[in-house]
Amino acid sequence: MEMREERRGDALIVTPVGRLDTNTSDEFHAHLTSRLDGGVRKLVIDMSAIDYVSSAGLRVFLLAAKKLNDTGGKLALGGLNPSVRQVFSLSGLLAIFAVEPDAEKALARVTSG
């Protein structure tokens, strides 16, 4: 799947493009894992170019969040469309992830404090 990236200070903004489903989630997982293994501790995922997320995609966010938790890192998400937000809400993930209206606010969330 197409993915864009931007470094902002010591934070990384990853922008996946398209759909996070059975077909694409392994690639997305491998990409995030390589960045986290490479030392990224402040991660923003800009969801504004994501059409929808199935449970295969949710699994990737949970794994990334656990990995960052273990290393004292931070994860925030921004720019979820209504469908993606609904799936996160139904799964109870809005309660455990930092979710902001857009990527800039998500960046502020991981770089504060």
Place this chain on the structure above:
Amino acid sequence: MGLPHEEAHLELTVPGSPAGLRDATEAFDRFSDAHRVPDAVRRSIQIVLDELLSNTIRCGSNGREVTIGLGFRLREKALEVVITDDAAPFNPLEAPTPDTTSSLDERAVGGLGLMLVKELVDDITYDCEGGRNRVMLDKRLDA
């Protein structure tokens, strides 16, 4: 193409494989484009297809080839979807409900898919006749 109140219908069969899942996704994309299925409905049904078909492919085949039948019918107020397969009998409505309130450390990374299916559609029924699983779904167009 047609007017919104005209009934549109699509049936297809795909193999129970990752390629079959991609075929199903692409076919429903084309159907949605051609008949102007609202984005919210299209996204919900794509998620449902991903969950149900990946589950059948992963768990139901026991090493043999499985075929999956798909039917989409766009009615005036709802999209009807029928999914059949010849995999091992499995009722997705009887799947255990995962805990969606636990903390990150305790949260299981699986089990959410079939819960999403039930939440994202307005009506879902299951039966198994003649060795084929059949799941019938309704999704309201104004949802």
